[in-house]
Amino acid sequence: MQHAKPLPAYLIQRFHGWRATSYQDNKAWFKRLAERGQHPRAMVISCCDSRVHVTSIFGADEGEFFIHRNVANLVPPYNPDGEYHGTSAAVEYAVRALKVAHVVVLGHSSCGGVKGCHDMCAGLAPELLEKSSFVGRWMDILRPGFERTADVADAEERVKAMEKQAVLISLENLMTFPFVRDAVENDHLTLHGLWTNTGEGELHQFDPAIGSFAAV
Amino acid sequence: MQHAKPLPAYLIQRFHGWRATSYQDNKAWFKRLAERGQHPRAMVISCCDSRVHVTSIFGADEGEFFIHRNVANLVPPYNPDGEYHGTSAAVEYAVRALKVAHVVVLGHSSCGGVKGCHDMCAGLAPELLEKSSFVGRWMDILRPGFERTADVADAEERVKAMEKQAVLISLENLMTFPFVRDAVENDHLTLHGLWTNTGEGELHQFDPAIGSFAAV
């Protein structure tokens, strides 16, 4: 792999700083995690967006959360066709191998992926319709979210509503996985739907009793 | 979505702690990131493993890294077949929309996904061979890494060698994406291969001059 380059010096400096402080102070825990394996309590599915740090907002230590991050925190429907399914593999590993007790889907404000899906469905982003657009095809998962928000006239409000649909559709798709449904029905797993407004530092969770999201 | 449950109280409590401290102190930055968008300098592809916190080891603030996490930090080869490809969508978004300057693939020690691939290829985990195994099919991406390490007799050593192959094969697969290759060849993107020993707090990077990984 002749294209690999050395890491920029400031990142190496920062790593050595971490090693001399956080690692040094917490070494026993790191060693135990390495020797006895991880036992995370929850899987979190969040966006790749650089503004969403699930370990920060939940004060998480190493070892607590098994975290999958993809564009727009989406889970596709169950489809065991023998092809590569990174998200489904992560869910399977978390639920069947690690036996996490919670799967949390965390959506967020100003999501570029959701905005792209809106624009694609609204006919404003033809390039995302091309077969070769990985982002476009991935965001197809959220197409039902565009349909369901048809009554939201304001485009900005509709994108925000679609960000929450991305959470709900992912939760629905999770339930199409037999091993997820079994675990949920046998009380071995609970699902949670969250949406965070990163600018305002707010966290909302889906409440099935009222059928919508409310601030925690 | 009637299956969603309220978040456990301790997580809500921690969130409020974060909101009263880190968010409060850094509110102006969060607001600016929300209003003016993210401009991350790098994409990091790391494992979902709960022991790997890239934001910690690199002292990263919100806004610095666009982070994709999947099982075993793998990138599949370029294959624009119109299906869902979460990893390829994340790479496309980072390189084409965000125009990150670096893509860093970060492997790690004691990777459960890599161990599974080893066992599957060695005939020790027949369940992973089934078409319906998402983890098995996802780990097929790493099969060439099993072949290339055939000369490593000790199984534990071979798994460790395969962890590094997971990084190298991902880097090779990244170069099969035309927009990645173009950006690399035009000096608009550099690729980096890292492997961290989480128990020992070590970071190794691939050095093409010597053809192997060396501690930073």
Place this chain on the structure above:
Amino acid sequence: MQHAKPLPAYLIQRFHGWRATSYQDNKAWFKRLAERGQHPRAMVISCCDSRVHVTSIFGADEGEFFIHRNVANLVPPYNPDGEYHGTSAAVEYAVRALKVAHVVVLGHSSCGGVKGCHDMCAGLAPELLEKSSFVGRWMDILRPGFERTADVADAEERVKAMEKQAVLISLENLMTFPFVRDAVENDHLTLHGLWTNTGEGELHQFDPAIGSFAAV
């Protein structure tokens, strides 16, 4: 400009070393910063003193901090009289054009400018009182810091107290700029007061709750 001389050879040699290493490794980031502009998260106002390297102590990459350095890290009061005000121009550019989220004033130990102000106010440096002394007139900004430390008998201790006053007076003067005050009151900007003991490698920050500086 017939007085310009060629750069000493050792600096040219060092530059070529940087170009062959750091620049080469980080070229994609430098190109992106050039093409897409800077988006620094913070402005830092520090002293010109050769012992204060803010990029080192905060492991900063190119693109992170907008840095203004002047004698004794001072900000004069708001005074839009149409004359040249280099510090005010830097603050205005950072807050209004770049919309930084933080302004950090970083004072330091053994500050020659602060020592000069002390000596001038104590009648020990008459040459600094002359109208033609740029350093003397610039240090006039810190005169209230001499008054406020009148109860510190030991001269060395008083100079150290004045170094911290230089930070506080600058923060107070920053708040006299209408656009700074607005941004602070609207939660788009936070101000921070730091003082570093360069010999001991210590960093102290001002805590308004206790009204003094404490080690981080």
Place this chain on the structure above:
Amino acid sequence: MQHAKPLPAYLIQRFHGWRATSYQDNKAWFKRLAERGQHPRAMVISCCDSRVHVTSIFGADEGEFFIHRNVANLVPPYNPDGEYHGTSAAVEYAVRALKVAHVVVLGHSSCGGVKGCHDMCAGLAPELLEKSSFVGRWMDILRPGFERTADVADAEERVKAMEKQAVLISLENLMTFPFVRDAVENDHLTLHGLWTNTGEGELHQFDPAIGSFAAV
């Protein structure tokens, strides 16, 4: 100063990392610099721009350069009127107190301040003409650079030419300071004019023999 806020946690973490590594490894030098004072070899006047790290491109250690950074690396003409002159104070301190051997003015590509001056002079930025615009009034120093580049038709090329004029006009203004002129004429000080293209990693210096800048 009730408006001061605590430093964001990631910066405190990075500082502790620096303290545990770079400071620890270089402690003797930091202590000596604190005890015996700074003896920098050169003053560098560069821009506040986050992309210009003079300590990086010249591999500078703590103690080597006395660095003044302002918008567009400008030096105003000598004007001892008793008002605050931050740049003039820095020059006076460097030349008279520290007796540096070199003053280096370092301009750079894509300078927002120079662009603003161009637009202001070309009638494209009326807001910069207002008396209350600190950036506008500061950039008045560069007005002669707009006149001198009148023959450059292309606006982008003219801005680049003005970036170099910012260096030359600063060098000319430096020579209006009697103590600078004396030191230069008595061979106690040399002046240097540089311009760096941050995206390309290039460094150019002014050569009076050819009357223009050439790559080092």
